[in-house]
Amino acid sequence: MSRVCELTGKAVMTGNTVSHANNKSRRRYLPNLVNVTLISDALGQSFKLRVSAYGLRSVEHRGGLDAFLAKADVSELSAKAQLLKRQIAKKTAATEAAAA
Template structure:
């Protein structure tokens, strides 16, 4: 599995190790990824995702997985996250049709 956040698309970056003698060697900066289980209120089930710590804070700030995915750009999301987003949108449209 790639080292990429499923919600934000953050991946490894490259840079230099710089020694005291100013010698430069290439290195990789890896994102802070965590395996988390997030609960979807509209679907009533949980999903296991590999997301960055910054994305986890953003999900908490926006009020949960459903609200985060509603505002997220489709380009940044992984295939798994896109499936969840479409399922949430579908369940939301069905709920709106029932209440109207």
């Protein structure tokens, strides 16, 4: 399983550990990934995703999974999240057409 957030695309970064003597050695900065279950209001289902703590805050800030995926860029999303985005968009379009 790769260390990439499924919603924001945040991944592993690399850099240097610098000692007091200014010696440099390579290191990896890992994202803070958490396994969470998010609920889609439009689909009425819950989905398990591996999301960074930053991504989880972004989901809450935008008002839930549906609102986050509606505004999210497709290039940052995982294949699973892209499928969710399409399903949610299709369901909301169908409910808007029925209401009109």
